[in-house]
Amino acid sequence: MASILSAPYFHNEEAAYAFVERRIWPNGAVCPRCNQSDRVGKMGGQSTRTGTYKCYGCRKPFTVKVGTVFESSHVHLRLWLQAIFLIASSKKGISANQLHRTLGITLKSAWFLGHRIREAMKDDGLIVFGRGGGAVEIDETYIGRDPFKKLGRGSQHKMKVLSLVDRHTRRARSMVVDKMTMKNIAPIIKANVFAEAHLMTDQAPMYPKIGDQFAGHGVVNHSAKEYVSAADRTVHTNTVEGYFSVFKRGMKGTYQHCGHNHLNRYLSEFDFRYSYRVGNGYSDLERAEMLLKGIVGKRLTYQTAH
Numbered sequence: 001m002a003s004i005l006s007a008p009y010f011h012n013e014e015a016a017y018a019f020v021e022r023r024i025w026p027n028g029a030v031c032p033r034c035n036q037s038d039r040v041g042k043m044g045g046q047s048t049r050t051g052t053y054k055c056y057g058c059r060k061p062f063t064v065k066v067g068t069v070f071e072s073s074h075v076h077l078r079l080w081l082q083a084i085f086l087i088a089s090s091k092k093g094i095s096a097n098q099l100h101r102t103l104g105i106t107l108k109s110a111w112f113l114g115h116r117i118r119e120a121m122k123d124d125g126l127i128v129f130g131r132g133g134g135a136v137e138i139d140e141t142y143i144g145r146d147p148f149k150k151l152g153r154g155s156q157h158k159m160k161v162l163s164l165v166d167r168h169t170r171r172a173r174s175m176v177v178d179k180m181t182m183k184n185i186a187p188i189i190k191a192n193v194f195a196e197a198h199l200m201t202d203q204a205p206m207y208p209k210i211g212d213q214f215a216g217h218g219v220v221n222h223s224a225k226e227y228v229s230a231a232d233r234t235v236h237t238n239t240v241e242g243y244f245s246v247f248k249r250g251m252k253g254t255y256q257h258c259g260h261n262h263l264n265r266y267l268s269e270f271d272f273r274y275s276y277r278v279g280n281g282y283s284d285l286e287r288a289e290m291l292l293k294g295i296v297g298k299r300l301t302y303q304t305a306h
Contacts, residue, residue, distance in 0.1 A: 004285055009081055016078040017051035021064045023292050031055035032067035068295040069116040079103050087117050088291050089284035092250035115305045118265040120294040121272035123173055129166040130197020133215055137165045137200045137240040140180050146260055159260055164192055165240040171275040172243050174267040182206040200237055243274055
């Protein structure tokens, strides 16, 4: 069995462009400026950049990189594809330093490249959890230091993360929350979960009133060391706790430090890998190709990323 990393598109620039074009333009090249496809031609000549087309409608040249996370990047497209595969296939992530050493690019480029790829991993939020009365596990966790909070006891000075896992689709969705109060998290849960769903939470005080607005609400009392309800074995939050275990190992062991302004992107990365994991029927290569489908319309500049 040949290594996936021996594929031509990881080593040859023309093959890399052809690989991306087949996935972004399945029916042929489309001008990203005027959306024309019938008056588009591929440019040739020794001085022409690889993968350049010309639109004879707006008379502008373009490549498949325009309008995507690749736009204006000087990093070779074949290296982008290598980075996408490495990030998509690394369960706990891969650090900017590791990408810098592996790809032979500067640390600054590796850091920025990683954040642009995480931008492509962002969930569009169109899929609502709990369709058909399914179970949706909800839990919160705390990580790092929130620079906007005073250092104190407990978790008030930490960054706060709320995660939802749909047991039927086995997808995850996470977001950074300013305060773990009913007022803050109720709108988030309502926007992401069908009213017909059955919520599964721990005994935290903000959940009961929220649970009353859904078809069902199962609660486990972690403070009493109850992790699965004795009355109903389907009532637990072990799935979302499993998600947190991978997330925290990645953040502490691989990335080690994350600023508040970047945490949402890292959550997108862990959500994406969890939702398209092997257990959901996706191979590493299929996961990388799913990531590639998310590159369009997600431009991120260095100033915005930083």
